[in-house]
Amino acid sequence: MSGIFGSVSRDDCSHDLFYGTDYHSHLGTQFAGLALWQDEGLVRKIHDIRGSQFKAKFYEDYQKMKGNKGIGVISAIEEQPICVNSKFGPFAIVTNGFIDNAQDLAKQLYKRGQSFSEVTDSRLNLTELVAKIIIQGEDIIDGIEKMFSKIDGSCSLLLLNKDGIYAARDRYGYTPLIVGQRDKDWAVTTETFAFSNLGFKIKKYLQPGEIIFIDEEGIKTKRRGSDTNQICAFLWIYTGFPASSYEGITVELVRERCGRFLAKADNIKKDIVAGIPDSGTTHAIGYAIESKVPFRRPLVKYTPGFDRSYTPPSQETRDLIAKMKLIPIQEIIKGKRIVICDDSIVRGTQLKSFTIQKLKECGVKEVHLRIACPPLMFPCKFNYSTRSIDELAARRAIRVIAGKDVKDLRPYLDERSPKYKKMVEWITKDLGATTLKYQKLNDMVSAIGLPKEKLCLYCWTGRGPR
DSSP states (O other), rough: OOOEEEEEEEOOOOEEEEEHHHTGGGGGGSEEEEEETTTTEEEEEEEOOOOOOHHHHHHHHHHOOOEEEEEEEEEESSOOOOEEEEEEEEEEEEEEEETHHHHHHHHHHTTTOOOOOEEEEEEEEEHHHHHHHHSSSSSSSHHHHHHHOOSSEEEEEEEEEEEEEEEEEEEEOOOOEEEEEEETEEEOOOOOHHTTTOEEEEEOOOOOOOOOEETTTTEEEEEOOOOOOOOTTTTIIISSSOOOOOEEHHHHHHHHHHHHOOOOTTTOOSSSSOOOOTTHHHHHHHHHHTTTTBOOEEEEOOOTOOOOSSSEEEEHHHHHHHHHHEEEEEHHHHHOOEEEEESSSSHHHHEEEEEEEEHHHHTSSSSEESSSOOOOOOSSSSSSSOGGGGOHHHHHHHHHHHHHOSSOOOOHHHHHHTHHHHHHHHHHHHHHHEEEEOOHHHHHHHTTOOOOOGGEEEHOOOOOOO
């Protein structure tokens, strides 16, 4: 996932743009970029932020880049913003999402004589692809609508030109986009908490497929949205920042409710409750509140210099971060029966090799894993996340149990079935845990508080928008 932020002011917007974009650093670890419209036109800066912080990379640029409208991005995998000279005039664009049929769309454009100049690690730049599709339209709005109709996957975007910022939310609403107002200044963001310290108040949650235009005069609706909402449930479970809210529902409170549901379904004896920091922490707090068992910190995260271990694209980098960032405290661990709450089990390698192993080396008596969502079964089609079945611990377990790849996964999706129980038993043994329980799908949905049909649950159910 990436994070995008835009700002329009009657004066200079660079302060808001710099800090607003920085507040999305938890959503990407590869590249970041800013684009502002100055008197002489567009100015853009992009930096590789692997192993560094956004503020350090962009501070000098921020001192020099001045303008009253701009967009920024923290990107999960590709270089953004893309700047284009087109029949609509020059513009810059940032995107958040994933296009599953990107190669097919690129081939269609090649046949029309189009070419692509932005290539990251030999990959097609999806933001450039989106820009090339948009300029096929009669105007910018028509172009965005054409892009929506052509892509399989998701795309929310901000497009900056001399007049202002176009903001468009993905047509199924997989990713959020929210508008804020501060007196006569405006901003648009992926993460609502980016508004808090900048003084913006939430003005509007964009609907799925909605397109708006923001200039110095305010917001103008260019295309009304729909009720076909399929926002990613994983935003609340893991991806989003605790202080953010999506569809008016705060992340921190959802995670707390997830932990409560986990505790209600449990009857084991335990001495302390802990979370894998940072995203597992609030799940553990909810569990501790419900179970009335003390919350402790046997594993402390060394934050400086380490990104989230889920977001980097290479397994080697993920493993290094997981190994180095968690510091065990033996005096809290030794001899204890510990409930460890985490947001999810994706590949399982980090829990097995770096978390549980560290606890065992410190003399833990029992390790009871409690996971805030059901087993991940399907690679995400709508954002940069898991990209293959082979990455998923649950699918690896099924393959070992069945001795082959299984096409009918329904028995493994039902937490009441014997096959589901065998799968969980295999994962428990493979990880080296004492016990393992996943959240029930209906409990996770209840913790979020939206109807099931308003959530994207694809990575758990394999079912997309209806």
